[in-house]
Amino acid sequence: MTDLLAEARDLDARDPLAAHLEAFVPAAGVSAYLDGNSLGRPLRELPDRLAAFVREDWGTRLIRSWDEQWMDLPTALGDRIGMLCLGAAAGQTVVADSTTVLLYKLMRAAVAARPERTEIVIEDGNFPTDRFIAEGIAAESGLTLRWISPDPVAGVQVADIEAAVSARTALVVLSHVDYRSGALADMKTITDAVHDVGALMLWDLCHSVGVIPVELDACGVDLAVGCTYKYLNGGPGSPAFAYVNARHHGLLRQPIQGWMGAGDVFAMGSTYAPAGGIRQFISGTPPVLGMLAMQGMLDLIEQATIGAVREKSQALTDLVVRAVDEELAPLGVRLLSPRDAALRGGHVTIGHPDFAEVTKRLWADGVIPDFRFPDGIRLGLSPLSTSYAEALSGVLAVRDALS
Amino acid sequence: MTDLLAEARDLDARDPLAAHLEAFVPAAGVSAYLDGNSLGRPLRELPDRLAAFVREDWGTRLIRSWDEQWMDLPTALGDRIGMLCLGAAAGQTVVADSTTVLLYKLMRAAVAARPERTEIVIEDGNFPTDRFIAEGIAAESGLTLRWISPDPVAGVQVADIEAAVSARTALVVLSHVDYRSGALADMKTITDAVHDVGALMLWDLCHSVGVIPVELDACGVDLAVGCTYKYLNGGPGSPAFAYVNARHHGLLRQPIQGWMGAGDVFAMGSTYAPAGGIRQFISGTPPVLGMLAMQGMLDLIEQATIGAVREKSQALTDLVVRAVDEELAPLGVRLLSPRDAALRGGHVTIGHPDFAEVTKRLWADGVIPDFRFPDGIRLGLSPLSTSYAEALSGVLAVRDALS
CATH class of the missing domain: 3.90.1150.10 (Aspartate Aminotransferase, domain 1)
Incomplete structure (x- = not known):
């Protein structure tokens, strides 16, 4: 002692x-x-950052700030998280919505991209919102959830996945770090095993982003989501991020097709046509205020x-x-x-x-x-x-x- | 002059x-x-409000603030908007997500509640995100969009609606104030006409909340959404609100079933069971920081x-x-x-x-x-x-x- x-x-x-x-x-x-x-x-720097934002960017530049900086903030901030924390090249990460809403959008996009397949593989100890969203999508799409039950302390192993996936698997949804035990999954070997059967892999990074170097590109990950209020110190309910590997950008389509994900936001066109690249995964107006606090933490991570x-x-x-x-x-x-x-x-x-x-x-x-x-x-x-x-x-x- | x-x-x-x-x-x-x-x-008061929040509620009370105040903030703030601006009794309004995401959730819930009906009625000049969301839901659900084309200056009239709705209509989606012309729709007579054919009515209040007294309860409205960054001064991308009339609470079910809309958030149960009341329309973690700025404006509206x-x-x-x-x-x-x-x-x-x-x-x-x-x-x-x-x-x- x-x-x-x-x-x-x-x-x-x-x-x-x-x-x-x-x-x-x-x-x-x-x-x-x-x-x-x-x-x-x-x-400590946050009150000053917020005050400057209120007085200048919002209070004085007013609506002009959308053109000057805010429209690009979801992708610029996404790129920064991708570069500093996720091993993700630019153009694949976007900040928007909550983790829950992004899980919904990406899971829906994934199962639609594997229309002939009938199963989502998910861990019975995964975080509730991941399971609940999968449960809802399975019910509305006529899919089956195939539950796996890894050891609660050791967490999910590649053998658990190999035993569960098959030509029926559309999507596998796992947490990179287990929210209970803290067990760290082997991203590369598990992603490979999922790809071996032709399924897509979605990693929940809520408990790893900002504390563990993640290598999404190097691991060939398809999809990932994560929150920014834990190790990225974005504040209560700060918006989440989604990563969609560039190879899927023309192929996956998310269901909440809002004006901010459209190709030409201000054309007010008669029919939705998605933007190119990662931007199409945005739906509504980006939550700008909620994106401010994490910027100071990203500065610290960059230094450290x-x-x-x-x-x-x-x-x-x-x-x-x-x-x-x-x-x-x-x-x-x-x-x-x-x-x-x-x-x-x-x-x-x-x-x-x-x-x-x-x-x-x-x-x-x-x-x-x-x-x-x-x-x-x-x-x-x-x-x-x-x-x-x-x-x-x-x-x-x-x-x-x-x- | x-x-x-x-x-x-x-x-x-x-x-x-x-x-x-x-x-x-x-x-x-x-x-x-x-x-x-x-x-x-x-x-002007906002920088001080934000600084106090950062230093006290977030920085000192830390995670304890969720129990002490933040879990109830979406419904408390919703009730306040409802009372001051919407003519909505408590328990029917919640702040969450973006307008786009809330439109998606409520439109999906509405068409699911009218499974035998095949049409959504919407104006071809409605705000793009309303149209895009309706277009996506119609496509995925096999529904038809019935477009109406009101006079672009006078805006939608009850006769436009009476000519379009029928026993096939599941849902009518209109803006209370047209985002282009500013035309104000007659909420009561239009809602009545929609109810006469057994359909549900969803009003987009983005351009009326905070500037016009809305009477949702008195008009018998089923559903409404609106944003808080226009006349409620919530800041760029501040979260939106949804209103669901209490008579629908047990009957409508929204598709993005996340942990924060579950009956017992921290039970981490194995199956999603929605919370009672308006809370079930929440999905992910509430965007607390984004809910701060509008509170000062609501104080002003209350005084005025x-x-x-x-x-x-x-x-x-x-x-x-x-x-x-x-x-x-x-x-x-x-x-x-x-x-x-x-x-x-x-x-x-x-x-x-x-x-x-x-x-x-x-x-x-x-x-x-x-x-x-x-x-x-x-x-x-x-x-x-x-x-x-x-x-x-x-x-x-x-x-x-x-x-």
């Missing part, structure tokens, strides 16, 4: 990203914020590099796993995440029957992890805003609350 | 809402902003009352119509809006072959109307942020640019 404290201090002292900790708004009364994987913290973020993320979760072993396992707490940092995303999940009660106590004391029904606590460690000492103190607070 | 200037000054001097003009961010270099019906101006806003709106457009008659008609400019203020919304549209070129010149000079292809200028007059003198100066600037 003394060793862990000393080690945490030492890791902080040697942390090449430590200077970024000061970039975030301080939270009075919060000693450990361990939920950056649900809602990332705002940057996503590789260095991942390195610190692994070191943070390693420290937490060791602290769980030493301090919480004796109290009956189970580790519900993979032990190998290479197989894990940015959070660590632990289980104990008393955790619903413990979480209430922790929140009241300014230690903020995430409770997951029925008995899990997720310790989310956003590398740029979380120190090693803070991460460790969270584990020790769980111990104290349990004792 | 001298009379008009004197009259504008006199109207401003007697304007009971004049004090509110100071509530908006001043736009340096802009002498007349006549596009508040595309993008309303921000309030929507009735007084409408009174000033009619007086503003009356003044502009008279100025167009006196100053622009001699130059060949046509009035493309109804002459009777009671039949008109908050903007006045005029036409001239040189208006594309004129608009460029006006914008460069800090006079900002909206150009509409091929040769229209819309003079949008947002009553709380526009003085009579400003409105008149816009018309005179058009005259000078034409001369």
Whole structure:
């Protein structure tokens, strides 16, 4: 224990990203914020950025800003996320809507592109909105959902996929990092296995974007979606992004055909004709205000590099796993995440029957992890805003609350 | 002309809402902003509101704010818009998504509720996104679009609807105020005519919410959508609202079934079960940041009352119509809006072959109307942020640019 404290201090002292900790708004009364994987913290620079936006871009340029900058913002910001975080060349990523709405649009587009096929493969432990959307689309399209049930800690393996996919499979929908266990799926081998049967692959990147270098182009991924309010710190309900590999742009068609995805937005034409490229996946007016906060975080990631973020993320979760072993396992707490940092995303999940009660106590004391029904606590460690000492103190607070 | 200037000054001097003009961010270099019906101006108080939100609600309360206030924000804000602007009792209005996405959800829900019917009635001059969404839904559902072609200046009349609807009609989709002419439709008689054949009525309120008292409940309207970045000053791309009359809550089902519209959001259940009431029309995580700006404008509308806003709106457009008659008609400019203020919304549209070129010149000079292809200028007059003198100066600037 003394060793862990000393080690945490030492890791902080040697942390090449430590200077970024000061970039975030301080939270009075919060000693450990361990939920950056649900809602990332705002940057100190944000109020000034928002005020300048209100006074200049919106308040003074007024409607002219649409021509001057806002029309291109969904694709410009998409390109930036793609370049910094997703391994995606320009022209394939767009910011729009919510994750849920983008899942709907891309799943609908995908199954329509495989009209002779009858199944969507999805994990029974995938995030609810992914499952609910797939369930709705299957019901309305007469498709079957083929459920897979991977090990809840290790997460989905390529063997799970190989056993499920076939010439009947239209689409496979998986999370890159499991929202419960934090298990990291092998994107390349799974995508290859899906392609081997001629199906399309849609990755949900909500829990990996901004904390793990993703290689969408290199893995040959077809489709991806992700949110921007976790490790991209875009603020509550900030818009999501969609990635559609360029090879599909002329072939996939999404169902919510709105004016902002039309070829000529202001022609007010009589019939919908989709824009070329990724723009056709936009539907309504882009949520400009919601796209501002994440820009400061993307600046930080650019300075830090996503590789260095991942390195610190692994070191943070390693420290937490060791602290769980030493301090919480004796109290009956189970580790519900993979032990190998290479197989894990940015959070660590632990289980104990008393955790619903413990979480209430922790929140009241300014230690903020995430409770997951029925008995899990997720310790989310956003590398740029979380120190090693803070991460460790969270584990020790769980111990104290349990004792 | 001298009379008009004197009259504008006199109207401003007697304007009971004049004090509110100071509530908006001043736009340096802009002498007349006549596009508040595309993008309303921000309030001066907004930077402070946003900074407080970033530092407290988001930065300090962090994830706890979801429990404390954000989960209820879509319905609380919806209720407030409903009460102040829509004549809608609580529990029927929700803020979410874009207008386009909400149109999709409500149109899909409506046609599914009339499975034996084969037609959607829609105006060929309706706003493109309304038409495009209807076109997509018709194509995927095997429905027919029955187009109506009302007079482009007078807008849709009940006779147009009576001639088009029948026992085949599932849904009628119309704009309350025409985005081109500003013509105001007779909501009550048209809704009654639609109900007479057993069809559902969906009103697009984008150009009426915040400037005209709408009476959704009293008119027995089934469904409505509208945007919040025009006369509600929510900022570029701020989220839209949907109204679903309570009598339909158990019966209509929208297709984008996401976790935030589920009965128990955090149960992470295995099958989607919609929430009760209006909440089921939410799909993804609510765009909280995008819901902040409009709150200041709703405060202003509450102080002013929507009735007084409408009174000033009619007086503003009356003044502009008279100025167009006196100053622009001699130059060949046509009035493309109804002459009777009671039949008109908050903007006045005029036409001239040189208006594309004129608009460029006006914008460069800090006079900002909206150009509409091929040769229209819309003079949008947002009553709380526009003085009579400003409105008149816009018309005179058009005259000078034409001369």
